[in-house]
Amino acid sequence: xxxxxxxxxxxxxxxxxxxxxxxxxxxxxxxxxxxxxxxxxxxxxxxxxxxxxxxxxxxxxxxxxxxxxxxxxxxxxxxxxxxxxxxxxxxxxxxxxxxxxxxxxxxxxxxxxxxxxxxxxxxxxxxxxxxxxxxxxxxxxxxxxxxxxxxxxxxxxxxxxxxxxxxxxxxxxxxxxxxxxxxxxxxxxxxxxxxxxxxxxxxxxxxxxxxxxxxxxxxxxxxxxxxxxxxxxxxxxxxxxxxxxxxxxxxxxxxxxxxxxxxxxxxxxxxxxxxxxxxxxxxxxxxxxxxxxxxxxxxxxxxxxxxxxxxxxxxxxxxxxxxxxxxxxxxxxxxxxxxxxxxxxxxxxxxxx
Amino acid sequence: xxxxxxxxxxxxxxxxxxxxxxxxxxxxxxxxxxxxxxxxxxxxxxxxxxxxxxxxxxxxxxxxxxxxxxxxxxxxxxxxxxxxxxxxxxxxxxxxxxxxxxxxxxxxxxxxxxxxxxxxxxxxxxxxxxxxxxxxxxxxxxxxxxxxxxxxxxxxxxxxxxxxxxxxxxxxxxxxxxxxxxxxxxxxxxxxxxxxxxxxxxxxxxxxxxxxxxxxxxxxxxxxxxxxxxxxxxxxxxxxxxxxxxxxxxxxxxxxxxxxxxxxxxxxxxxxxxxxxxxxxxxxxxxxxxx
Numbered sequence: 001x002x003x004x005x006x007x008x009x010x011x012x013x014x015x016x017x018x019x020x021x022x023x024x025x026x027x028x029x030x031x032x033x034x035x036x037x038x039x040x041x042x043x044x045x046x047x048x049x050x051x052x053x054x055x056x057x058x059x060x061x062x063x064x065x066x067x068x069x070x071x072x073x074x075x076x077x078x079x080x081x082x083x084x085x086x087x088x089x090x091x092x093x094x095x096x097x098x099x100x101x102x103x104x105x106x107x108x109x110x111x112x113x114x115x116x117x118x119x120x121x122x123x124x125x126x127x128x129x130x131x132x133x134x135x136x137x138x139x140x141x142x143x144x145x146x147x148x149x150x151x152x153x154x155x156x157x158x159x160x161x162x163x164x165x166x167x168x169x170x171x172x173x174x175x176x177x178x179x180x181x182x183x184x185x186x187x188x189x190x191x192x193x194x195x196x197x198x199x200x201x202x203x204x205x206x207x208x209x210x211x212x213x214x215x216x217x218x219x220x221x222x223x224x225x226x227x228x229x230x231x232x233x234x235x236x237x238x239x240x241x242x243x244x245x246x247x248x249x250x251x252x253x254x255x256x257x258x259x260x261x262x263x264x265x266x267x268x269x270x271x272x273x274x275x276x277x278x279x280x281x282x283x284x285x286x287x288x289x290x291x292x293x294x295x296x297x298x299x300x301x302x303x304x305x306x307x308x309x310x311x312x313x314x315x316x317x318x319x320x321x322x323x324x325x326x327x328x329x330x331x332x333x334x335x336x337x338x339x340x341x342x343x344x345x346x347x348x349x350x351x352x353x
Numbered sequence: 354x355x356x357x358x359x360x361x362x363x364x365x366x367x368x369x370x371x372x373x374x375x376x377x378x379x380x381x382x383x384x385x386x387x388x389x390x391x392x393x394x395x396x397x398x399x400x401x402x403x404x405x406x407x408x409x410x411x412x413x414x415x416x417x418x419x420x421x422x423x424x425x426x427x428x429x430x431x432x433x434x435x436x437x438x439x440x441x442x443x444x445x446x447x448x449x450x451x452x453x454x455x456x457x458x459x460x461x462x463x464x465x466x467x468x469x470x471x472x473x474x475x476x477x478x479x480x481x482x483x484x485x486x487x488x489x490x491x492x493x494x495x496x497x498x499x500x501x502x503x504x505x506x507x508x509x510x511x512x513x514x515x516x517x518x519x520x521x522x523x524x525x526x527x528x529x530x531x532x533x534x535x536x537x538x539x540x541x542x543x544x545x546x547x548x549x550x551x552x553x554x555x556x557x558x559x560x561x562x563x564x565x566x567x568x569x570x571x572x573x574x575x576x577x578x579x580x581x582x583x584x585x586x587x588x589x590x591x592x593x594x595x596x597x598x599x600x601x602x603x604x605x606x607x608x609x610x611x612x613x614x615x616x617x618x619x620x621x622x623x624x625x626x627x628x629x630x631x632x633x634x635x636x637x638x639x640x641x642x643x644x
Contacts, residue, residue, distance in 0.1 A: 053550070072550065079552065084542075086545050088549075090567060103562075151552065
């Protein structure tokens, strides 16, 4: 099967700044694909190159097998939902949504009919005479979506489309976007800096930082087996315990504790153990950890989150966070209590730089 | 808070808000009343008065005769010629200024500021002097004429023709077109142009459907800023137009100073002001509206 988007060795430089650094990426047809990273990591530039709003400095970019390197945006089978929506302020909703069809010379009755259907699809029926400034942020978002989708793009590009919405609306739109994508069966390429959003919605995620592609995988792969330190730290919360690889199954921490952790790094490599707060448990000092590892510490502080409690535990050389479900009748620990941080075998991931 | 107390506070607040700054605005108000509103009223009053046979004006026997004079062929021709030249000047300014303003708005900040200074440089020397400079340039023995002669196009004889007047007006008022156009293009949201291209529009389609409509406030503002002074222009037509190209401005001056027919001068002035007022209203209705 032909890939929807095939990026090979693409680099984008703005004067001396390397925005995207030699990335390879394949996005399958019908996939919900997220590009995740902090601002300035190159994710938006990559999206803009797919859209044709920027041209790659080097490398090859194909859409359904066709090389599109320097093809202008109007000749590509993709459409974009812009970050600030970029709705035309001098046109009403119907004219905005019908714009693409009108430009392609589709007859007026058909344009109107298809635009109305798209407006209906995003649940804005009856508002087609309104101007963008008469709509709320969430409604403008839907118009931008309808305006792109009415052109039946083979790939829909979304540049942080939910960034400007408040939390409640954002969560609602996440669900709607996901089901819309499933119904249409079209690839969505979604740029976001919100790791939670990427995890909830995507089939696959590409994590980028400083123009480099760090890891591509399913949300589970990225969360459970981060390729490096940055990914482990960026996706979700984690404690990074510095150490050195002793052999294929053991890592020695800074304080000399030997921890069972499988890795394929050579002995002597500086690594970090990624221990997710929800994977760690607190026990009394005499508890025998199931995999032989346990680190003694003292409770330094407690944060009450409602559904959970987060304990800050001071170890000899650093602090770690341990997250505990907020169960009724459970014995709560207090600041100053001596504890031992333990975890199940396989709960930690070894990450290098 | 009690319900009764709130309205009193609000009334007092409103009163304070209305009075705020009134004192500071007073000198400007007085100045405008004395040197703008009063003379304006005098002009309108005189336009209904009668010229007596000694060249004075009788402020009695009010009539519309001065306005009837506007219908006479000579005056009508002057009126239409002025309108036509003002419209032509506006269109030519627009054609030159738009691409330039667009170019300017897409440059880096440093280049923009530098070029804006270049646009303003003509204002550093006197308008009258610059018009005489054109007279020298376009004159029978001037550099332009000599150039066209040398390349075999013959003598240039556009001085003292309407062409020379339009040339001078375009030269004089071009910055008034460039500046508002630049301002409106510069503050345009460029992502709209990207959105248009992304939705399948070509560069030309994007200009027609997005860029130009969005810059319309600037187009209207610039057009009015050029049209109004062109219509009432006096200096440029006097210096470059010669006797054959009398325009409204010269006609009004003649009526007041030479013919000593103040009512007619006043009536033409009044009509001119009404046309300009209409143009200004169009600006506030269409151009002043922020999109």
